[in-house]
Amino acid sequence: xxxxxxxxxxxxxxxxxxxxxxxxxxxxxxxxxxxxxxxxxxxxxxxxxxxxxxxxxxxxxxxxxxxxxxxxxxxxxxxxxxxxxxxxxxxxxxxxxxxxxxxxxxxxxxxxxxxxxxxxxxxxxxxxxxxxxxxxxxxxxxxxxxxxxxxxxxxxxxxxxxxxxxxxxxxxxxxxxxxxxxxxxxxxxxxxxxxxxxxxxxxxxxxxxxxxxxxxxxxxxxxxxxxxxxxxxxxxxxxxxxxxxxxxxxxxxxxxxxxxxxxxxxxxxxxxxxxxxxxxxxxxxxxxxxxxxxxxxxxxxxxxxxxxxxxxxxxxxxxxxxxxxxxxxxxxxxxxxxxxxxxxxxxxxxxxxxxxxxxxxxxxxxxxxxxxxxxxxxxxxxxxxxxxxxxxxxxxxxxxxxxxxxxxxxxxxxxxxxxxxxxxxxxxxxxxxxxxxxxxxxxxxxxxxxxxxxxxxxxxxxx
Amino acid sequence: xxxxxxxxxxxxxxxxxxxxxxxxxxxxxxxxxxxxxxxxxxxxxxxxxxxxxxxxxxxxxxxxxxxxxxxxxxxxxxxxxxxxxxxxxxxxxxxxxxxxxxxxxxxxxxxxxxxxxxxxxxxxxxxxxxxxxxxxxxxxxxxxxxxxxxxxxxxxxxxxxxxxxxxxxxxxxxxxxxxxxxxxxxxxxxxxxxxxxxxxxxxxxxxxxxxxxxxxxxxxxxxxxxxxxxxxxxxxxxxxxxxxxxxxxxxxxxxxxxxxxxxxxxxxxxxxxxxxxxxxxxxxxxxxxxxxxxxxxxxxxxxxxxxxxxxxxxxxxxxxxxxxxxxxxxxxxxxxxxxxxxxxxxxxxxxxxxxxxxxxxxxxxxxxxxxxxxxxxxxxxxxxxxxxxxxxxxxxxxxxxxxxxxxxxxxxxxxxxxxxxxxxxxxxxxxxxxxxxxxxxxxxxxxxxxxxxxxxxxxxxxx
Numbered sequence: 001x002x003x004x005x006x007x008x009x010x011x012x013x014x015x016x017x018x019x020x021x022x023x024x025x026x027x028x029x030x031x032x033x034x035x036x037x038x039x040x041x042x043x044x045x046x047x048x049x050x051x052x053x054x055x056x057x058x059x060x061x062x063x064x065x066x067x068x069x070x071x072x073x074x075x076x077x078x079x080x081x082x083x084x085x086x087x088x089x090x091x092x093x094x095x096x097x098x099x100x101x102x103x104x105x106x107x108x109x110x111x112x113x114x115x116x117x118x119x120x121x122x123x124x125x126x127x128x129x130x131x132x133x134x135x136x137x138x139x140x141x142x143x144x145x146x147x148x149x150x151x152x153x154x155x156x157x158x159x160x161x162x163x164x165x166x167x168x169x170x171x172x173x174x175x176x177x178x179x180x181x182x183x184x185x186x187x188x189x190x191x192x193x194x195x196x197x198x199x200x201x202x203x204x205x206x207x208x209x210x211x212x213x214x215x216x217x218x219x220x221x222x223x224x225x226x227x228x229x230x231x232x233x234x235x236x237x238x239x240x241x242x243x244x245x246x247x248x249x250x251x252x253x254x255x256x257x258x259x260x261x262x263x264x265x266x267x268x269x270x271x272x273x274x275x276x277x278x279x280x281x282x283x284x285x286x287x288x289x290x291x292x293x294x295x296x297x298x299x300x301x302x303x304x305x306x307x308x309x310x311x312x313x314x315x316x317x318x319x320x321x322x323x324x325x326x327x328x329x330x331x332x333x334x335x336x337x338x339x340x341x342x343x344x345x346x347x348x349x350x351x352x353x354x355x356x357x358x359x360x361x362x363x364x365x366x367x368x369x370x371x372x373x374x375x376x377x378x379x380x381x382x383x384x385x386x387x388x389x390x391x392x393x394x395x396x397x398x399x400x401x402x403x404x405x406x407x408x409x410x411x412x413x414x415x416x417x418x419x420x421x422x423x424x425x426x427x428x429x430x431x432x433x434x435x436x437x438x439x440x441x442x443x444x445x446x447x448x449x450x451x452x453x454x455x456x457x458x459x460x461x462x463x
Numbered sequence: 464x465x466x467x468x469x470x471x472x473x474x475x476x477x478x479x480x481x482x483x484x485x486x487x488x489x490x491x492x493x494x495x496x497x498x499x500x501x502x503x504x505x506x507x508x509x510x511x512x513x514x515x516x517x518x519x520x521x522x523x524x525x526x527x528x529x530x531x532x533x534x535x536x537x538x539x540x541x542x543x544x545x546x547x548x549x550x551x552x553x554x555x556x557x558x559x560x561x562x563x564x565x566x567x568x569x570x571x572x573x574x575x576x577x578x579x580x581x582x583x584x585x586x587x588x589x590x591x592x593x594x595x596x597x598x599x600x601x602x603x604x605x606x607x608x609x610x611x612x613x614x615x616x617x618x619x620x621x622x623x624x625x626x627x628x629x630x631x632x633x634x635x636x637x638x639x640x641x642x643x644x645x646x647x648x649x650x651x652x653x654x655x656x657x658x659x660x661x662x663x664x665x666x667x668x669x670x671x672x673x674x675x676x677x678x679x680x681x682x683x684x685x686x687x688x689x690x691x692x693x694x695x696x697x698x699x700x701x702x703x704x705x706x707x708x709x710x711x712x713x714x715x716x717x718x719x720x721x722x723x724x725x726x727x728x729x730x731x732x733x734x735x736x737x738x739x740x741x742x743x744x745x746x747x748x749x750x751x752x753x754x755x756x757x758x759x760x761x762x763x764x765x766x767x768x769x770x771x772x773x774x775x776x777x778x779x780x781x782x783x784x785x786x787x788x789x790x791x792x793x794x795x796x797x798x799x800x801x802x803x804x805x806x807x808x809x810x811x812x813x814x815x816x817x818x819x820x821x822x823x824x825x826x827x828x829x830x831x832x833x834x835x836x837x838x839x840x841x842x843x844x845x846x847x848x849x850x851x852x853x854x855x856x857x858x859x860x861x862x863x864x865x866x867x868x869x870x871x872x873x874x875x876x877x878x879x880x881x882x883x884x885x886x887x888x889x890x891x892x893x894x895x896x897x898x899x900x901x902x903x904x905x906x907x908x909x910x911x912x913x914x915x916x917x918x919x920x921x922x923x924x925x926x
Binding site for chain 2: 292381433461
């Protein structure tokens with residue numbers, strides 16, 4: 001049967017689009033695991049939606065499981081494969097189809113690298129607000145399939161909020177195309193919502209129309225120290241109300257994170273003294289640099305008068321802004337301090353974050369094998385990242401750490417994944433944030449759209 | 464069988480929650496048709512999610528079609544009934560459960576009137592940005608079921624963007640509850656997206672957690688005249704970039720609309736001279752009234768220098784703002800000029816609106832029986848409303864008008880409904896903006912969730 005499907009694929013698509021054997025082994029399944037050979041029956045390199053459709057018709061006829069590969073930056077094992085799976089890699093479908101500066105839309109193929117899409121928008125003085133660390137490798141299709149978040153969700157929303165139109169190939173090869181540049185559409189069910197965040201398990205994104213925004217004329221930032229989590233929440237409300245729609249970032253760092261990012265081993269100096277319990281990085285995207293700077297100064301002065309902040313500094317120029325952001329974004333620095341690192345992206349109600357995360361830190365530190373806990377994150381979105389440094393990569397320690405981090409979430413209505421998705425690695429914990437009825441309905445949806453369970457089989461849900 | 468289901472419902476819910484016969488006839492199916500008796504087998508008045516679930520279990524067992532009634536302000540016939548249908552009216556489930564000012568969330572029962580929810584948020588100095596004309600009657604559950612839009616979508620998004628958590632009762636009575644106060648959740652499929660905008664055909668919304676925002680500290684507005692649609696688009700980009708995230712409204716009125724709203728028969732005086740082709744109402748929600756006023760003045764001066772605007776005035780106080788907004792919102796004034804009125808809420812790519820709408824106006828005017836065409840709308844969202852005044856209510860004229868208004872939409876990637884939904888009245892036109900494959904997938908979804916087709920049967924889709 002393997003031979004039969006490969007010859008069918010080669011016949012339909014041409015030999016050059018169907019890699020097998022040694023050509024498969026030269027590839028990899030994750031950008032951090034380039035040294036590990038890819039295990040797959042074949043890798044398909046479509047150049048068009050029609051190719052993807054043709055491939056899926058054949059795979060569907062053969063009951064052949066398929067895994068879609070984008071930029072391979074996923075953090076939950078969604079792109080892992082086994083030797084019997086066919087990989088469809090979107091890398092050749094990498095074109096920016098159109099930037100329309102009046103509609104303020106970007107039409108793009110799914111394999112387009114996020115940074116290239118951002119640059120195409122920037123050439124027309126528009127901003128694709130979707131932005132995260134892996135932008136140089138991640139593809140738009142993958143960002144859509146995982147509903148990627150990032151640093152500016154508080155102003156611009158998750159990927160879901162930026163997708164206006166979508167073209168998807170279904171499990172049986174049906175092409176579902178709705179590449180419209182319109183912003184509002186209540187003509188029956190909004191089908192694209194099904195595919196955004198479905199992690200390649202309901203359909204294959206081939207093209208998209210993304211919403212662009214006017215490039216902000218000014219960018220301002222400040223870094224402040226806070227001594228109590230309740231004051232972080234007060235500061236958030238104060239800054240958000242005061243900036244009146246311009247707040248584009250409100251990022252929290254616990255002292256352990258900030259201190260490590262700016263200690264003597266780091267290349268980054270501390271903009272304000274270390275030793276405070278919390279540090280907040282505030283960013284605004286506005287229309288007038290000077291006026292926005294004055295607003296930021298006034299808001300911080302008010303916060304100081306109210307004793308919500310202990311210390312603070314305002315970026316005086318773009319070098320300062322880059323500096324502040326590196327302290328928040330350059331997580332490689334804390335990773336290098338870990339023998340082995342384990343990452344989390346949990347979601348919690350904002351007022352509960354301080355108490356819950358501090359309890360979690362305490363419990364983790366009591367665990368044998370845990371060396372560091374670095375908490376930070378998009379606190380205005382209720383999304384906290386934890387990097388846990390540990391002495392070994394044993395499954396036992398990993399599971400113990402997972403158990404501690406995930407334990408409080410069910411009772412407080414949190415989520416085991418704010419941004420990264422479920423994939424393979426979090427599947428066992430899905431029932432901590434989704435009810436039996438919810439998981440049953442998800443399975444109903446999966447079975448309706450992919451009755452043969454050939455799209456990313458075994459990921460997200462167990463069918 | 465009718466008797467059997469009614470006795471089952473009365474036994475399970477209690478007599479007082481099950482209206483029949485004369486008590487049914489005292490009710491109505493639309494707030495504009497209060498004089499017409501409601502036709503239904505029974506009206507159920509649940510006071511809890513459990514009641515809704517119990518009712519649906521019984522109706523499901525009896526294959527009994529059900530129509531949900533909210534505030535009955537829907538514009539596409541979604542709440543129409545026949546004598547064999549059971550109505551579930553959400554009016555008793557009208558409570559605000561909680562306003563959480565730290566999470567900035569509102570937890571609410573589906574039957575809560577929008578304006579009451581807004582007031583509950585305002586008491587904690589928070590804003591529920593969902594806002595539209597029918598807010599005094601419309602219920603939150605209906606707004607969610609129809610993904611309602613309104614005047615401030617450009618800043619705050621449609622209802623979909625404001626729903627954080629949802630509780631829904633499925634066709635078989637299963638309760639799907641996820642009333643979380645978290646902002647980001649990528650734990651597998653985002654099921655709530657299925658129900659938002661499904662017009663009561665996939666499930667019954669019983670409770671929701673809505674996102675609130677800080678109440679804007681300042682509100683500014685301006686009204687300007689423009690002589691060319693291309694300049695409207697330039698102005699939009701200029702104002703949006705200049706306000707840097709504070710633009711909360713950018714509303715377009717064609718001269719016929721503006722002139723009628725401010726002519727000598729109207730109670731409203733014109734803030735700027737009539738006779739220009741287009742009028743734009745700009746609003747900002749910001750953090751500093753004076754600074755925002757200065758920004759608005761500078762932006763308009765720049766627009767004037769660039770010859771994008773011909774005339775303009777800035778609101779000096781809240782009375783002015785109310786005055787400008789009444790000119791845009793008080794559509795009853797144009798309705799009174801129509802013998803019979805027919806309403807549209809189409810969606811188009813922004814750069815094409817001027818040409819397409821002006822051609823549509825021309826074609827409509829050539830039609831015997833058309834007396835007026837009043838175009839206006841949320842141009843920053845690509846959403847144009849048309850009110851067509853006509854001499855009679857014949858189906859022939861109605862269909863001819865529909866044909867003209869909808870004709871250009873397919874070729875330009877528009878939609879027959881930006882906000883109001885499909886319901887009964889637009890079902891025949893759904894194929895103008897959705898492909899065969901899309902409609903087929905919608906039917907697959909409907910059949911998976913409601914295999915007996917008992918939820919709002921015959922609305923949205925023909926099964």
